[in-house]
Amino acid sequence: MQTARVIVCEKSGKWAAALCALVPLPRAVICETRSLGECRVRLQESPASLIVVEATAENWLEVCRWLPLQTGQFAHMRAVVVAEPALRPAECLLRTAGAHHLVDSLDGLGGLSRWIAGHIDQAPRRRQSVRHWTWSRMPWPSRRAGAESK
Secondary structure, eight states: OBOOOEEEEOSSSHHHHHHHHHSOOOGGGEEEESSHHHHHHHHHHSTTOEEEEEEOTTTHHHHHHHHHHHHHHOTTOEEEEEEOGGGGGGHHHHHHHTOSEEEOSHHHHHHTHHHHHHHHHHSOBOOOOHHHHHHHTOSOHHHHHHHHHO
16 A cells, blocks of 8 residues: 655645646645645655655745754655745755755656656555455456455
8 A cells, every 4th residue: 555645835836736747646646735734744644755845935944944854753755845946056955954856947847757756656555454465466356346345
């Protein structure tokens, strides 16, 4: 069972929309949040997630303080910081804080699409019961649904 998601933390919604259009992931894998606190709650639910955090001129220092706390607690989490090009000089500080990548354009997310999809595919998965694992591999799908519900 998949445990990782892509958690997008932003105010506008433009980065999440671009991510959905550029990265070949099921829509259910992408979760949108509007605050760092809400992002942390979603990260606690899916600790191996990739977070995409928007840094602005107003909050980039807060992001720099917040990221190390998350990377220290969630070992499998990865972080991408998205920002306007004007924040490019802060890249070194954001990377030191825990950002694996800094993207300053919507098209830049497309360049990371394989990396993002790879993180989701390689994230640790929840263990299935032996019964569920066995039935999920049976060659007769009509029986599979009936057996899992019992």
